[in-house]
Amino acid sequence: MLPPKRRKLLARAYYGAGPTKSYYEGCSQGGRQGLTLAQRFPSDFDGIVAGSPGLYQTATHLSRAYWMQGMNANPFPAAKLGLLARHVYEQCDAKDGLKDGLIDDPRRCDFKPARDLPYCAAGTDQADCFTADQIKALDRIYGDVISQGKRFFPGWPVGAEIAGPNGQSGWIGQEINGPNGPGAWTSYGHNFLRFVLPGAKAGAVDSDPVRAFQQFDIDKYPAQVEELRQIIDATDTDLSPFRRRGGKLLMYFGWADPQLNPRMGVEYFEQVVGKMGDSTGDFFRLFMVPGMFHCGGGVGTSVFDVATPLVKWVEAGKAPERIEASRVVAGQVVRTRPLCSYPEVARYKGSGSIDESANFSCVKP
Numbered sequence: 001m002l003p004p005k006r007r008k009l010l011a012r013a014y015y016g017a018g019p020t021k022s023y024y025e026g027c028s029q030g031g032r033q034g035l036t037l038a039q040r041f042p043s044d045f046d047g048i049v050a051g052s053p054g055l056y057q058t059a060t061h062l063s064r065a066y067w068m069q070g071m072n073a074n075p076f077p078a079a080k081l082g083l084l085a086r087h088v089y090e091q092c093d094a095k096d097g098l099k100d101g102l103i104d105d106p107r108r109c110d111f112k113p114a115r116d117l118p119y120c121a122a123g124t125d126q127a128d129c130f131t132a133d134q135i136k137a138l139d140r141i142y143g144d145v146i147s148q149g150k151r152f153f154p155g156w157p158v159g160a161e162i163a164g165p166n167g168q169s170g171w172i173g174q175e176i177n178g179p180n181g182p183g184a185w186t187s188y189g190h191n192f193l194r195f196v197l198p199g200a201k202a203g204a205v206d207s208d209p210v211r212a213f214q215q216f217d218i219d220k221y222p223a224q225v226e227e228l229r230q231i232i233d234a235t236d237t238d239l240s241p242f243r244r245r246g247g248k249l250l251m252y253f254g255w256a257d258p259q260l261n262p263r264m265g266v267e268y269f270e271q272v273v274g275k276m277g278d279s280t281g282d283f284f285r286l287f288m289v290p291g292m293f294h295c296g297g298g299v300g301t302s303v304f305d306v307a308t309p310l311v312k313w314v315e316a317g318k319a320p321e322r323i324e325a326s327r328v329v330a331g332q333v334v335r336t337r338p339l340c341s342y343p344e345v346a347r348y349k350g351s352g353s354i355d356e357s358a359n360f361s362c363v364k365p
Contacts, residue, residue, distance in 0.1 A: 027051030027295040035234035038249050042242035047314040049306050050251040052295045054260050055234040058225040063145045063153040064189030069213040070140035074133040078176050081169035085161040098348045102290045106157035113138035147218045160258035164297050170258035184259055237275040248313045249284040254292030286342040301325035301337040322362045
């Protein structure tokens with residue numbers, strides 16, 4: 001694929017005039033690439049959509065290895081994901097004042113497995129409770145990753161345990177291996193240790209992921225990836241060059257994403273605000289999507305158009321305050337909601353259907 005500047009030259013040569021505006025949109029790896037463009041190539045695009053970006057690649061992969069180390073030591077059965085989801089949503093759903101099958105912001109729900117889940121009697125493993133080992137696995141996933149006594153990466157927010165449109169929990173194929181092979185956390189974390197980590201070579205890391213994770217030491221590895229972090233991560237908070245040339249950046253993330261930690265995206269946005277001030281919203285806005293899985297799906301309003309609001313922002317100076325979104329089931333729209341410019345959240349006005357966006361306002365939490 002030609003780089004943006006050469007594509008513009010090609011268009012100019014063919015049409016006799018180059019494009020007046022250039023846009024980029026991508027999700028996941030594409031979202032990370034979008035942030036990389038804003039950070040390192042600020043003159044290439046006028047508007048960028050960065051969806052569910054894997055912006056902190058090195059920490060994401062090391063944290064997956066850490067979480068799978070705990071999951072392998074204390075396996076969590078897929079058969080209990082429905083039970084887990086019921087307890088999570090019973091405790092967290094109504095925290096925003098509306099019981100609607102969505103967790104508006106998981107950070108506002110103080111859910112602790114060791115305290116809030118029912119224990120099975122010692123020596124038993126019943127369908128309506130959790131063993132001590134199963135709760136250990138959950139505590140590790142929901143808890144922050146600690147390395148050298150310091151927080152290294154945020155713990156996983158609750159919400160993705162629930163079954164999505166395909167009837168399967170968001171954890172299947174991610175935290176828990178799927179029917180067709182290892183889950184994403186296993187394969188990505190293991191392959192990162194084997195092939196990407198600085199100094200990695202054939203045979204240096206066990207080819208079996210279970211044994212490789214047993215040997216993994218979260219206190220040792222973070223220091224080894226500093227140079228790699230500067231190459232593949234997209235965490236630079238100084239977006240001054242992109243802002244100066246008039247660029248607009250729109251980022252979104254599903255709060256129930258089971259593959260990339262949504263707290264990573266929120267914390268990056270907050271760090272940019274801390275670096276660039278309260279006027280950051282003039283050129284960079286974040287929209288969080290309650291209930292959405294990775295780049296779509298889940299139980300939230302995960303169908304929405306971000307390209308049109310971005311174009312209006314770039315070409316008409318109209319910054320998006322809210323983006324209309326829908327939940328579509330079997331081809332039918334069953335719910336609409338506004339996605340709000342973070343930190344604002346959608347709040348029910350108190351009357352009318354909770355499935356109609358018009359009955360919600362974007363307000364500060």
